[in-house]
Amino acid sequence: MASHVNAAPVIIKKKKVVGGDGHHGGAWKVAYADFVTAMMAFFMLMWLLNATTEKQRKGLADYFSPTVAISRISGGGDGAFGGESIFSEEVLTQNGTGASNQRPTEAQQARGEIGEAEDSTLKQMEAVLMGRGGESMFSVEQQRHIIMRVTDEGLIVELFDLPGAELFEVDGDTPTDLLRGLSAMLVRVFALVRNDVAVEGHTRAYPVVLKDNPVWSLSAARADRMRLLMQEDGLHHDRVQRVTGHADNELASTDPTNPRNNRLEVILLRENIR
Template sequence: MAKSDEERPIIVVKKIKKGGHGHHGGAWKIAYADFVTAMMAFFLLMWLLGSTSEGDLKGISDYFNSPLKVALVGGPGSGTATSVIDAGGTDLSRSVGQIKSGSTDKATNSSTSDATAEALERAESKRLLELKGEIEGLIDASDLMKQFKNQIMLDITPEGLRIQIVDERNRPMFDSGSAVLKGYMKDILRNLTKLLNQVPNKLTLSGHTDATPYAAGNKGYSNWELSADRANASRREMYTAGMPDQKILRVVGLASSVSLDEKDPYAAVNRRIAIVVMNKRAEEAVRALANLDDGQDPGLIELPPVPKVEGLPFPKNGSSTN
C-alpha cells in the first residue's frame, strides 16, 4: 500500500485570482446625470406653468393646501365633485376648479368675439372708403355736381365718412337768415341720397353758421335755432328724395361753435351742412347718449324749445349773413 502511494503522481492546482484595473473616478457621471435630470425637471416645470391657465393653477394650489379635503370630496378634478361624501366647511376647491371649463370657454369666446369685431370694423371701413370713392366719381361724372365740386368736402373721421356742403361767398346754400334751401342745394342732396341709401349705416346731420349774430326775426331766435332749422330742412329734402326716416339718427344745430375756418369765424365756409355716415362704434355712442335701444326708431332728436326772452339785445342795424 505504501509503495502504490509513492507511485501516484502529485497534481498541483494553481488558482489565479484576477484583480480589477482600479478605480478610474466615475463619480462625475452620476453628478452629471443628476444635473441633467434636474434641468429637465426645471424646464418641464417652466413649460407646465406657462401653458396652464390661472384657474388650473388655483385648483392645484387648493389641492396642496388641503389635500385631505379634495381627496374626500372626490371628482375628476379639484373643480368638480361626484362623491356623496361631504367633508363639511367651505369648499375651496370649487371656487376655481382644476377642470373648470367655464373660464376657458369665456376666454375663447372673448377672443373670438374680438376677432369678429375687428373683421367687421375692417369691412365697414372698406365700405365707407368705397362710398367716398363713389361720391367722388358722381361729382366728376355729373355736370350738375361738378359745378359744386369745391363746395363738397369729403373726409374719413373716427365717426365715419363726413360729407360737408359749404357756402361760397357768391353761392350760398340758403338765403341770408333763412332756412329755405336753394334749388341747387336740393339737387345736391337728392343726388347724395341715392348713394347714401345703398349702405346700411345711420346718418347724423348738423347745421353750422358763421359767427355773425342773427339780427332778424323774433327775439330769442339765434344762430342755434337757425342752424338746427337748416339741418332739419336738409333732412326733409333727403326724406323727400327717398331716404327712410329711421336712417337718420340725429339732427343737431351747432351754430358757430365748430368753425371750419378757425382763423376767420366769419368766413363763408363756416356756413355748412355736415352729413356723417356713421360707423357702428359712433352709432352705439349716439344711442348711448340718447338712451336708445338698438333697433328703436330714433325719429328726430329735437332740442328743447327755447323760451322767448323779452329784452334780449340784438344789433340794431345791419342784417345777418348766416
C-alpha cells in the same frame, strides 16, 4: 515760577454747528425736482393731445388697454384662460373659441376685422361720391361745395356756402336748388348701405350787438330742413339718428363772419355709433 502760578487758565470752547435749520438739508430740492418732472409730463401730454388726431389718440388708448388684442386674429381657445396658454398664437387671449391659424373662421368678430371692414365700406362710399376711378355723382359745380373725410364717427360729408352760391337763402332756412341737387345725390348713394345718418348745422357768427342772435335757431332749422329734404328724396326716416344745430361754435374759417362757416355736415354713421 510765580508768574506761571498766577496766570489765568486758558479755556477752549468748541461750538457745535448743527446744519439744516436754514435749508432743511436739501429735501426741498427733491420735492422741487418731482414737481418740475410732473409739470413736464403734463405739458407733454397736452402737446400730444393737440398734435395727434382723434384716430391716433384712439390707437394709443387701445395699445395700453389690456383687453385689446395686438393682432388681427383672436387668441381664444378651449384651454385655460380661454386659450392653451397666455401666449397662444402670440396674442392676448379672449373668451370663447376665436380664430387662429389652426382654427380659421370667416366671422369678422373673431378675426377682429369689423373696424377695417367699416373703414373699407366708408372709403368706397367716398370714392363713389367723388368719382374716383370713374365719373363723379356730382357735377363740377357741386363738387366745389363738398369736402369728405372718414373719422371714428363715420363718413362726414361737409356741404358749405361759397360766395354767390349758397345752400340756403340768405339768413334763412329755405334751400336753394344747389342744396336740393346735393341732397338727391347723397340719398342715391346712401341707399347702397344701411348705415344710419346724422345731420349737423353750422352758421357764421353774427354781430354781438344784435338783440336776438339767430345762430342757434338758424343752425338747427337748417339741419332739420336738410333732414326733410333727404327724406323727401327717399331716405327712410328710421335711418336719421340725430339732427343737431351747433350755431357758430365750430368754425371752419378763422374769420367768424366768413360765409364759409355756413355749412351742413351729413354723417354716414358707423354701425356701432348711435
